[in-house]
Amino acid sequence: MNLIDAPIVAETAYRHGVSVGDPTPTLDKLNRPLRDLRLSVIDQCNFRCTYCMPRDVFGADYPFLTSAQRLSFEQMVKLAKAFAQLGVEKIRITGGEPLLRRGLESLIEQLAKLTTLSGKPMELALTTNGSLLAAKARSLRDAGLGRVTVSLDAVDDAVFRRMSDVDIPVSRILEGIEAARAVGLAPIKVNAVVERGVNDSQILPLVRLFKGTGVAVRFIEFMDVGGAGGWSNTKVITARETREIVESEFPLVPIVIGQQMGTAVNYRHADGAGEVGFIASVSQPFCGSCSRARVSADGQLYSCLFATQGTDLRPWLTETASVEQLAVAVRSRWIQRDDRYSELRSTVRKPGSGKVYPTVRMSLVGG
Template sequence: MNIIDQLIPADTAPGHRISGGGAPPVDRLNRPLRDLRLSVIDQCNFRCTYCMPRDTFGADYPFLPSSERLSFEQIVKLAKAFALLGVEKIRITGGEPLLRRGLESLVEQLAKLTTASGKPMELALTTNGSLLAAKARSLRDAGLDRVTVSLDAVDDAVFRQMSDVDMPVSRILEGIETARAVGLAPIKVNVVIERGVNESQILPLVRLFKGSGVAVRFIEYMDVGGAGGWSNTKVITARETREIIESEFPLIPIVMGQQMGTAVNYRHTDGAGEVGFIGSVSQPFCGSCSRARVSADGQFYSCLFATHGTDLRPWLTDAASAEQLALTVHSRWIQRDDRYSELRSTQRRPGPGKLYPTVRMSLVGG
């Protein structure tokens, strides 16, 4: 019997057991745990208006000191515990994860992990791309499989307006090209579209990456922690974005059965690449969400819009095993019933321009 099976009472419901064969636990809505997002730092060198607006995240903002961030050793222990539970993919996030010193060492350790079924763990990273050109090679050599880059405009002025940093788009594009050249593929580019700000960039972004092997995914403007000025009037729906693209580029839906990821994907009719749409507001996908998130300070969140987490640090000491940590996560997951995006339109908001006190995006990752 697997060690972790010995920790589960014999009368536990079969669907809620931790299986030595790798079957993941399921929550109250029958959603399995398959993906882990690990935030390694809550700081970022951008001040994107929809995530970390400068008027909130200014020079005096109390980000986590390095002493309060999980160590690489603790992060690897977390990853091992989630692997025991059936997780098949780990995504490193932030903040901006490439700001974490020595990240290649962590990637090298995580890349050695296998899933509960014995397959190599899929290892990805999300970045704003500003440091990617310098680090792509070392990350690939360490074992990173692929990257997703956030890029909301190709026009420098619009890009600066969205990111609130004085940096040319060419620097991000250099990072994408370097990542492609070293084999961090397939590369995805995530674009948040905010009405009245960067909808003019939809077609230029498609033109830029069409035929390059880079898939562009357009994301509806969400009310994530940090987006203090969010309003649904600023949302351009996935359908609207697709109609804008199809005014120039005909698309064909990619039929993949029941949607399991976040994006609904289309391909160009001439076969020159893919475009995806993430309709978090207009077409919520809570019913298929299999993601767990652990913040840079060791809090376990079962939803991007959670208001509180479960502190995993007591199980990250030498006195606790990865199996005991897995049991703690298992117990929390099977109680999960989060579906914020599906309930968004029916819930009362705190007031005009205000948000529920959800965990900030920079701490837990997107």
């Protein structure tokens, strides 16, 4: 189905009584259920990480969304209710840098009241670069946020500043992590994107720093998303290579497969002092189990991190449209979903072609 036809199909489905809100999984064409919503609240960020928002592209004159172009919190809550009717059990707030969105606590407070189809509280998480977390941790927790993931690619200040390309010390992010731990935003996860020749020297220091603290470090393979225009396979350090580096100093024990959660393959320190995870998004893609939908700050539904086109949900975010109508619109798009870019990367991105795959920018849709 052409994405342009989605509104027509959705409205037709609604008129014919397609049901939502029952426990039957909402499955796409590859039988993947809709379980996770990544909700971007802002496309701006105060970092200029080289692999995501390089400064030469995202300069001072870059046309970010205006406040009028961004969805209101009321619209975001309506979205969340619709996704909950379709089986979503977890909402992750993303950006850009979500803590730049004013009054975010009020959105979290409303989202925290939602329940899943089974009647359980909606799992509510947030991903942040951590620069504003120390000042916000308590109010976020009080509003109902469950846990937080902090993006941190280096503990060496010079490497950190080089990668983030801003005049912010790594100590500020570490203070944010400690503040989150102190108020009970747990479990805390630290995500590090590893790029060969850039921050591979930081793998062991990251593990050393967080071992025994209750903070789980997860290493992510360098992906060709967002601003990674210079991406190349040669810059990828595979999850297996990263694990071997970690195990050169810290013996690891694999966690039983049945206890694995999310996209990471997790290991425990042999001495019981915490966990380390590895996300093999390039070398061992997990498209077959992807249950994530992404909604950008301007109301576009994306069915894949590598999508090139979204479905505009704003027609169902007006005061006259119901949550049920919005849910049918989302369902109509999800059941047509067949994305599996990471599994097809080698054919989509033909070696030597010089072409850059035109993914939606990550700061808009969230990672």
